[in-house]
Amino acid sequence: MTQTAAARLATGAEAAPAPAAEPVLAVEDLQTYFYTRRGLLKAVDRVSFSVGAGETLAIVGESGCGKSITALSVMRLVPSPPGRIVGGSVRLRGRDLLRLSEEEMRQIRGNEISMIFQEPMTSLNPVLTIGNQISEALILHQDVSRKAAMERAVEMLRLVRIPEPERRAREYPHQLSGGMRQRAMIAMALACNPKVLLADEPTTALDVTIQAQILELILELQQRLGTAVVLITHDLGVVAETAQRVIVMYAGRKVEEADVTSLFDEPLHPYTRGLMGSIPRLDMPETGTKGADRLQEIPGMVPPLNALPPGCAFAPRCAMATEKCQAEYPPYRELRPGHWSACWHAERLMAGGA
């Protein structure tokens, strides 16, 4: 280990980019169920997606839609019981993680796939210094000495632009501000130069000016390292500014998928359309008449997972719903190249008809 971490990372020597055609991470028909007293909850129901090197895929949806459980399933961190991955595959560069032993999986977590969470304080160990926590992953996965690991931890802190990294490495999580903690988390997640980074609402708990710093940091590091990023968020603004492709989830299922521009230009699922109409916009002119411009509402609320309707889960809240929607779950169809939607009436949402 003669090279410093930063130099290694900067040259991207180890990040052999996967061929464009082959995704780094390919999730197919993932099914994660929870067996609870309230019955069977299909938290993730046949969800598929893939993400390539250097690409950012956003998973969007409201609380309870299954976006976080999807990420935890990829990491094989779903609490079991009550949760269980009952079907599908999660291929990391061709290797199905769901078939690995727990021991093999431990070699992959924090090494080839890392995850960062919304609240860094709950995922940082309060009694270990920041430096120790970052070096732990390195010692575990990269077979380096304690001293070398600590040096690299400091390099990583410098890379995520924490001022005075030597001093900060000796500090404990509570001594850092919220934005700093999230930077430390990112440093930890990227210390082993993972192929895939799962970021679960990484900026939701942060102030907007800090959020902008952290998003910029993630994207910049991604470009340098060629990491594939799966960004889980409820914030459509964050999606628009960071992702190349988006999947929209509702009640455990994927309801729409498209590249980011197509999705915002022409959402082809009524739920996506409803979400976009229900957010107040900063980029819209101010009318000056407060009463006049109402936000578009999606009536009602997400149905509980143990009482999903037989047909489309969104039908009870959907203005376009017909009897067919109540009765039968719509097939997932490609309506424009690369733009998929699970809606019986998607054609009616297409500009200029089908």
Added chain:
Amino acid sequence: MSGSLLQERRPGGGANLAAEPVLEVKELKKHFPVRKGILRRTVGHVYAVDGVSFSIAQGETLGLVGESGCGKSTVGRAVMRLVEPTSGRIRLNGHDITRLSKAEMRPHRREMQIIFQDPYSSLNPRMPVGRIVGEPLYVHGIGTAKEREERVAALFERVGLRAAQMKNYPHEFSGGQRQRIGIARALTLDPKLIIGDEPVSALDVSIQAQVINLLMDLQQEKRLSYLFIAHDLAVVKHISHRIAVMYLGRIVELADTRTLFTDPQHPYTEALLAAVPVPNPRQKRKRRILQGDVPSPIRPPPGCHFHTRCPYAEERCRREVPVAKEVAPGHVVACHLR
């Protein structure tokens, strides 16, 4: 719906003069002592609110925005007299309420209510929600039991709940419904002013839209005044007539909504607006990102609090506190460079 039940016993009585603001806050300060050691000696102060002035007219919404720790919630709590102001003056409907005793405060309490971010932690889990909403009537000794129940039922229907749900307990409701309960409770005494402390921040976007629409409809119906405290600029822009931007205990800019968004004058406002991600992938822009963290309110920087992060800061900004000045009618900015 507000009905005869609530007509009597209003402090001061009489209609407001149109010109008189419902709420007027002048030079409000709240400093919390920082205590250390076994003797709990005061070793410093948190300057949570450090000289804040604004007013709210009837039927108007003033948005109060800023990042965590800027003191916006403390302003709301000080106005409610939930924390005691260190200095300054608070006038509600023309009455100075800054130093009133608990008993003297009571008649004024019904004129203003507060809605919190997390409705669950502000609802008693052992009380049916109908009683929670009706409690203020009971406390103020208004109406008979039957009249109170009718009023609560009417409030339930108004905020989009069913009257039959009155006997359920808070845990039986979703987040959005709980916030509706919080709103119903705030409306029980037909207040003039409602302080919303991040009232929609914990809600999912589709539910958030429902609650925002409800608040705006209620304002139209009842000519309510809102002090709307939030960190989400898009939400604040949507709901507010005027907006005050806070940074480290001080208002740095105050203007009507259109002016603030089209012609921000304070560098912090500018940076805040630039930091908000816009839900339009065609507008991906390279923006100037504000560096650094908000300094500690225990040892705020001298001079202009923002100078440590301000790209335009000059020598004077490090020494002198900028005085708020009116750069255009109703547009107040506290910056040396304007």
